[in-house]
Amino acid sequence: MEAETIRIVLQQAFPEAVELSVEDRTGTGDHFQVTLASPSFDGLPLLDQHRRVNQALAAPLGDGSIHELRIKTKGTA
Amino acid sequence: MKTLNEQIAEVIENEPVAVFMKGTPEMIMCGNSQRALRALHAAGAPVTTVDVLPDPRIRQELSTLSGWPTIPQVFVKGELIGGADITEELLASGELDQKLDESLGTERTQDVKTVALELA
Numbered sequence: 001m002e003a004e005t006i007r008i009v010l011q012q013a014f015p016e017a018v019e020l021s022v023e024d025r026t027g028t029g030d031h032f033q034v035t036l037a038s039p040s041f042d043g044l045p046l047l048d049q050h051r052r053v054n055q056a057l058a059a060p061l062g063d064g065s066i067h068e069l070r071i072k073t074k075g076t077a
Numbered sequence: 078m079k080t081l082n083e084q085i086a087e088v089i090e091n092e093p094v095a096v097f098m099k100g101t102p103e104m105i106m107c108g109n110s111q112r113a114l115r116a117l118h119a120a121g122a123p124v125t126t127v128d129v130l131p132d133p134r135i136r137q138e139l140s141t142l143s144g145w146p147t148i149p150q151v152f153v154k155g156e157l158i159g160g161a162d163i164t165e166e167l168l169a170s171g172e173l174d175q176k177l178d179e180s181l182g183t184e185r186t187q188d189v190k191t192v193a194l195e196l197a
Contacts (some may be wrong), residue, residue: 046159051145054146061147070109
Protein backbone atom coordinates (compact mmCIF):
# COMPACT_ATOMS: atom_id res chain seq x y z
CA MET A 1 0.00 0.00 0.00
CA GLU A 2 1.26 3.45 -0.93
CA ALA A 3 1.69 6.11 1.72
CA GLU A 4 -0.07 8.47 -0.67
CA THR A 5 -3.16 6.23 -0.74
CA ILE A 6 -3.39 6.45 3.05
CA ARG A 7 -2.81 10.20 2.93
CA ILE A 8 -5.77 10.62 0.55
CA VAL A 9 -8.04 8.53 2.79
CA LEU A 10 -7.06 10.65 5.79
CA GLN A 11 -7.42 13.87 3.81
CA GLN A 12 -11.02 12.87 3.06
CA ALA A 13 -11.71 11.87 6.66
CA PHE A 14 -10.07 15.01 8.07
CA PRO A 15 -10.61 17.75 5.47
CA GLU A 16 -10.00 20.36 8.18
CA ALA A 17 -6.50 19.04 9.02
CA VAL A 18 -3.81 21.71 9.09
CA GLU A 19 -0.99 19.19 9.02
CA LEU A 20 -1.06 15.74 7.49
CA SER A 21 1.76 13.47 6.46
CA VAL A 22 2.14 9.74 5.96
CA GLU A 23 5.56 8.18 5.87
CA ASP A 24 6.40 4.66 4.77
CA ARG A 25 8.82 3.87 7.59
CA THR A 26 10.37 0.77 6.13
CA GLY A 27 9.84 1.23 2.39
CA THR A 28 7.84 -1.99 2.34
CA GLY A 29 4.37 -0.44 2.04
CA ASP A 30 3.05 -1.80 5.33
CA HIS A 31 4.69 0.16 8.18
CA PHE A 32 3.48 3.75 8.36
CA GLN A 33 3.89 6.85 10.46
CA VAL A 34 0.89 9.17 10.38
CA THR A 35 1.22 12.74 11.63
CA LEU A 36 -1.99 14.71 11.84
CA ALA A 37 -2.95 18.04 13.38
CA SER A 38 -6.57 19.09 13.29
CA PRO A 39 -8.73 21.65 15.07
CA SER A 40 -11.27 18.83 15.53
CA PHE A 41 -8.79 17.29 18.00
CA ASP A 42 -8.80 20.34 20.26
CA GLY A 43 -9.75 19.26 23.75
CA LEU A 44 -10.10 15.62 22.71
CA PRO A 45 -8.14 13.02 24.73
CA LEU A 46 -5.24 11.41 22.86
CA LEU A 47 -7.02 8.06 23.02
CA ASP A 48 -10.00 9.46 21.11
CA GLN A 49 -7.78 11.26 18.60
CA HIS A 50 -6.07 7.96 17.81
CA ARG A 51 -9.42 6.18 17.70
CA ARG A 52 -10.59 8.55 14.97
CA VAL A 53 -7.47 7.88 12.88
CA ASN A 54 -7.87 4.14 13.41
CA GLN A 55 -11.52 4.35 12.36
CA ALA A 56 -10.63 6.19 9.16
CA LEU A 57 -8.16 3.41 8.35
CA ALA A 58 -10.29 0.52 9.63
CA ALA A 59 -10.39 -1.28 6.27
CA PRO A 60 -6.61 -1.47 5.56
CA LEU A 61 -5.95 -2.17 9.26
CA GLY A 62 -8.53 -4.95 9.25
CA ASP A 63 -7.33 -6.73 6.14
CA GLY A 64 -3.66 -6.54 7.12
CA SER A 65 -2.55 -4.11 4.37
CA ILE A 66 -1.25 -1.94 7.19
CA HIS A 67 0.94 -4.09 9.38
CA GLU A 68 2.09 -1.31 11.67
CA LEU A 69 0.61 2.14 12.21
CA ARG A 70 2.36 4.76 14.29
CA ILE A 71 0.23 7.77 15.06
CA LYS A 72 1.13 11.26 16.18
CA THR A 73 -1.85 13.57 16.53
CA LYS A 74 -2.49 16.96 18.02
CA GLY A 75 -5.02 19.75 18.09
CA THR A 76 -4.33 23.25 16.85
CA ALA A 77 -5.33 25.25 19.94
CA MET B 78 -13.88 -23.46 30.97
CA LYS B 79 -14.33 -19.76 30.51
CA THR B 80 -14.61 -18.37 27.00
CA LEU B 81 -11.75 -16.41 25.54
CA ASN B 82 -13.81 -13.25 25.77
CA GLU B 83 -14.45 -13.81 29.49
CA GLN B 84 -10.79 -14.54 30.17
CA ILE B 85 -9.67 -11.39 28.38
CA ALA B 86 -12.25 -9.28 30.18
CA GLU B 87 -11.10 -10.71 33.51
CA VAL B 88 -7.47 -9.81 32.87
CA ILE B 89 -8.44 -6.27 31.90
CA GLU B 90 -10.67 -5.90 34.93
CA ASN B 91 -8.52 -7.54 37.57
CA GLU B 92 -4.94 -6.65 36.72
CA PRO B 93 -3.63 -3.23 37.79
CA VAL B 94 -1.84 -2.80 34.46
CA ALA B 95 -2.59 -5.23 31.63
CA VAL B 96 -0.58 -5.30 28.42
CA PHE B 97 -1.71 -7.35 25.44
CA MET B 98 1.41 -7.81 23.38
CA LYS B 99 3.25 -9.90 20.84
CA GLY B 100 5.47 -12.27 22.80
CA THR B 101 6.39 -12.12 26.47
CA PRO B 102 8.64 -9.75 28.45
CA GLU B 103 11.35 -12.42 28.17
CA MET B 104 10.87 -12.80 24.44
CA ILE B 105 9.33 -9.73 22.88
CA MET B 106 8.27 -10.37 19.28
CA CYS B 107 7.50 -6.82 18.18
CA GLY B 108 9.18 -3.44 18.51
CA ASN B 109 5.95 -1.72 19.48
CA SER B 110 5.24 -4.11 22.31
CA GLN B 111 8.79 -3.40 23.46
CA ARG B 112 8.18 0.37 23.36
CA ALA B 113 5.04 0.07 25.47
CA LEU B 114 6.73 -2.17 28.04
CA ARG B 115 9.74 0.11 28.24
CA ALA B 116 7.57 3.18 28.86
CA LEU B 117 5.60 1.38 31.58
CA HIS B 118 8.81 0.21 33.19
CA ALA B 119 10.19 3.76 33.14
CA ALA B 120 7.04 4.95 34.89
CA GLY B 121 7.46 2.28 37.57
CA ALA B 122 4.37 0.30 36.64
CA PRO B 123 3.63 -3.30 37.53
CA VAL B 124 2.68 -5.15 34.35
CA THR B 125 0.65 -8.24 33.60
CA THR B 126 1.20 -9.32 30.02
CA VAL B 127 -0.84 -11.51 27.71
CA ASP B 128 0.71 -12.86 24.53
CA VAL B 129 -1.73 -12.53 21.61
CA LEU B 130 0.35 -14.63 19.22
CA PRO B 131 -0.67 -18.18 20.28
CA ASP B 132 -4.06 -17.82 18.57
CA PRO B 133 -5.44 -15.14 16.21
CA ARG B 134 -8.76 -15.30 18.06
CA ILE B 135 -7.16 -13.62 21.08
CA ARG B 136 -6.50 -10.50 19.06
CA GLN B 137 -9.94 -10.60 17.42
CA GLU B 138 -11.77 -10.92 20.74
CA LEU B 139 -9.59 -8.25 22.34
CA SER B 140 -10.13 -5.73 19.55
CA THR B 141 -13.87 -6.34 19.58
CA LEU B 142 -13.89 -5.69 23.31
CA SER B 143 -11.66 -2.60 23.26
CA GLY B 144 -12.53 -1.11 19.88
CA TRP B 145 -8.79 -0.74 19.29
CA PRO B 146 -7.37 -2.43 16.20
CA THR B 147 -3.64 -2.71 16.86
CA ILE B 148 -1.25 -4.42 19.30
CA PRO B 149 -0.01 -3.63 21.92
CA GLN B 150 -2.91 -2.46 24.06
CA VAL B 151 -2.31 -1.08 27.53
CA PHE B 152 -4.99 -0.99 30.23
CA VAL B 153 -4.73 0.63 33.65
CA LYS B 154 -7.37 -0.47 36.16
CA GLY B 155 -9.63 -1.71 33.39
CA GLU B 156 -9.33 1.42 31.28
CA LEU B 157 -7.72 1.45 27.85
CA ILE B 158 -4.79 3.86 27.81
CA GLY B 159 -3.79 3.21 24.20
CA GLY B 160 -1.03 1.59 22.22
CA ALA B 161 2.73 2.16 22.15
CA ASP B 162 2.57 5.71 20.78
CA ILE B 163 0.17 7.00 23.43
CA THR B 164 1.97 5.17 26.25
CA GLU B 165 5.24 6.82 25.18
CA GLU B 166 3.63 10.24 24.82
CA LEU B 167 2.02 9.98 28.24
CA LEU B 168 5.37 8.98 29.73
CA ALA B 169 7.06 11.99 28.14
CA SER B 170 4.38 14.40 29.37
CA GLY B 171 4.37 12.98 32.90
CA GLU B 172 0.72 11.95 32.60
CA LEU B 173 1.57 8.25 32.75
CA ASP B 174 3.16 8.62 36.19
CA GLN B 175 0.24 10.75 37.27
CA LYS B 176 -2.29 8.20 36.06
CA LEU B 177 -0.43 5.35 37.79
CA ASP B 178 -0.12 7.37 41.01
CA GLU B 179 -3.84 8.05 40.98
CA SER B 180 -4.88 4.51 40.08
CA LEU B 181 -2.34 2.42 41.96
CA GLY B 182 -0.74 4.74 44.50
CA THR B 183 2.84 5.94 44.68
CA GLU B 184 4.08 2.92 46.65
CA ARG B 185 3.32 0.49 43.86
CA THR B 186 5.35 -2.63 43.21
CA GLN B 187 6.91 -3.22 39.85
CA ASP B 188 6.08 -6.89 39.46
CA VAL B 189 6.06 -8.42 36.01
CA LYS B 190 3.55 -11.21 35.50
CA THR B 191 2.47 -13.21 32.48
CA VAL B 192 -0.97 -14.70 32.00
CA ALA B 193 -1.52 -17.50 29.48
CA LEU B 194 -5.09 -17.75 28.23
CA GLU B 195 -6.72 -21.16 28.01
CA LEU B 196 -7.54 -21.97 24.42
CA ALA B 197 -10.35 -24.34 23.65
